[in-house]
Amino acid sequence: MALKLELNMKLQQQLVMTPQLQMAIKLLQMTRMELAEAVTQELEENPTLEEGFEEIDLAAKKDGAGNGETTWDGEEPKLSPLEAGTILPGAAQDADTLMARDLAKNLSEAQSADANFDWDTYFDRYMDGPSDIMPRDSGDEDRPGFEQFYAAESTLSDYLIWQLKFSSLPDDHYAVGEEIVGNINDDGYLQSLTLEEIAERCNQPLAVVEAVHQRIQRFDPVGIGARDLRECLLAQARFSDKRHALAAQMLQDCWELVTKRNLLKIARTLKVSQDEVEEAMRAVASLDPRPGSKYSEEKTEFITPDIYVYKVGDDYHIQLNEDGLPRLRLSGYYQRGLANKAFAGKTREFIRAKLRSASWLIRSIQQRQRTIYRVTESIVKRQRDFFDGGIEHLHPMVLRDVAEDIEMHECTVSRVTTNKYVHTPQGIFELKFFFNSGILNAEGEGVASETIKTKIRSLIDKEDPKKPLSDQKLVQILKQDGVEVARRTVAKYREMLGILSSSGRRKTF
Incomplete structure (x- = not known):
């Protein structure tokens, strides 16, 4: 067989991992604390990113309308009014919006006062040494008390x-x-x-x-x-x-x-x-x-929910927890500077890169919040009985069910539900908690594995310590409740709950 060289042209589509897509994936799987740290670090490193006062109603934008996406035309980014930190005319003006307007007005007045301040004289006086601006000793009353100092804990x-x-x-x-x-x-x-x-x-x-x-x-x-x-x-x-x-x-x-x-x-x-x-x-x-x-050096970790589910009347309302997360916007100073060509050369390229990075961060965070909202909305719709009655009414559900409902991939749903917590009328749960396998009961309906675990724990908590229930006895009791499971399944769930066997639970004194 003769060997020869040929040139062929092939056209195919493939997904390119752009920096924006990489950032969106990274933010999507972050915990709430990690996201707050990442935003704080970006605020320190990126001069074009500022902390605003506006609130974004993601619940109203869950269907994609008014998603506030940022556009980039090669010169300066153009944001929607929500991202730019402005208040839309004719919009509902609640207490928070009015407070934001007042704060913005006060900030503008403070900036005007700073413009008339004689900074040269101030720094000359400051560099000359201690003065009445910064006294050498302000007295013992300004010093922190001894009770504010903590000794290192002994390991x-x-x-x-x-x-x-x-x-x-x-x-x-x-x-x-x-x-x-x-x-x-x-x-x-x-x-x-x-x-x-x-x-x-x-x-x-x-x-x-x-x-x-x-x-x-x-x-x-x-x-x-x-x-x-x-x-x-x-x-x-x-x-x-x-x-x-x-x-x-x-x-x-x-x-x-x-x-x-x-x-x-x-x-x-x-x-x-x-x-x-x-x-x-x-x-x-x-x-x-x-x-x-x-x-032990282990510290108690307190969980802050990422999202809240409230019952108002007969309906459940979903609200994202925005407390502690800075509200971001692009700096108007640098946007005007690019538009007026106040920057040139490498400075202009640096500012453009930073503006582009800040714009991507804002959009990625908004996309993350919208995805969490949509996933939670689908969970509430499918697990309505759980929110009404508790763990005993939890239905079997897998990632594919929610992924098909919100038209996303299963891996995306998996990232969203990992280390994300929801506050419900039944308590605080990780979003992963709602995804579990199921077993068919006597009526042919699915019973979630978490429901069976809860029943096993409840039966063991009520048992006589001198005559604990064996795994076979638990199987018989569950069968009377319409749940048919094998003894090895009960033993597996019992071990997952960290409960000893009947011989280990027996108390003779």
């Missing part, structure tokens, strides 16, 4: 190292102690390295490492540095008073029976009465399985 590692320094260990043993403390996790367990590996790292005999490890376990909190739950509880029981002696013996010799709560067999094995075993089990239950948790 678990810092607290253990502090105790280690007072242990009077030789230098080589102290190095072993530092290695052990450095590998203790937030719960207080030593699980990332074995004692043999620590001995090899520190070039010390295993007996030395074991001795230092036992000493650290007697630090406060007691049981710190344990390698498993049994060792942690055993160290605490041995350190406690004589009332925990039987508890320590149970943890040492009958660990498997303790985990199964087989009190009768424990009593026979240790040759003690069942009442004594019950008292020892109460002592075991009082021990701390996570001794390092009180020094």
Whole structure:
């Protein structure tokens, strides 16, 4: 076969990832906090972007009418009145609009006053040294009080190292102690390295490492540095008073029976009465399985909803949460400068690039908010029973259902619903919560998996602790309610809820 070279022409369409599209995708998947940080950073870096006072009614624009898109003709961007920060004539003038007009008027008056200020004289006086403009000492009453200063919080590692320094260990043993403390996790367990590996790292005999490890376990909190739950509880029981002696013996010799709560067999094995075993089990239950948790660095994270759903009469109204997000607009100064050709050369190109970037950011944020609104609107329409009655009335729904409703791709809906929260009459939920699989009930209707989980949790919460419900018993109760599920499905949902099996939930005392 002869080889030859040919030139062919091929015409095809493909999606080009323009900077504007990349920015829109990036903003779409940001959380509310990340978006606020990104906008704040852009305000600091882009001189053509300003914070305005106007409000944008995205609910009225959800159908695309009056979307306020910015046009760019190569010279200066031309924005709609909403993006430019102006008030439309004949528009409804509520309290916020009137306040924005007053603020804009005050700002204009302040700028006029600044224009008549003698800045040269001011800076000459300021550069000469301290004067009456900025006194050297304003008195103790202007200084912050001592209660406004905060000490650094002590971490678990810092607290253990502090105790280690007072242990009077030789230098080589102290190095072993530092290695052990450095590998203790937030719960207080030593699980990332074995004692043999620590001995090899520190070039010390295993007996030395074991001795230092036992000493650290007697630090406060007691049981710190344990390698498993049994060792942690055993160290605490041995350190406690004589009332925990039987508890320590149970943890040492009958660990498997303790985990199964087989009190009768424990009593026979240790040759003690069942009442004594019950008292020892109460002592075991009082021990701390996570001794390092009180020094955990985890902070409580408060959720701010991205969107609110209110019930007014028989209808549900959707409102985007704009609090804390700066309202952006393009700088009129730089737009006029480009139009009047006040800038030239590289300065003009720089200003044009910054204006283009600011225009893209404004449009991308508006598109993000419109998409969140449309997705939430579709969810409210499909999950009306949930908003009326609660989790028990949640319907099965997948991303494709909403994607087809709002005529977007599933990946777009997935980005919108990730780490976005909605405030509803039933509580605050992540938008992802409303998407779940379903099981057909006896009537052929779909029942959401979250609904079944809620029923399982409710049944277990109401059970007799001495006679907990088995998975098979839960299956029978759910079947009576019209929900037919397999026992393995109940076990899977129970484990997803973090609930122990019936033997682990049984309480005999």
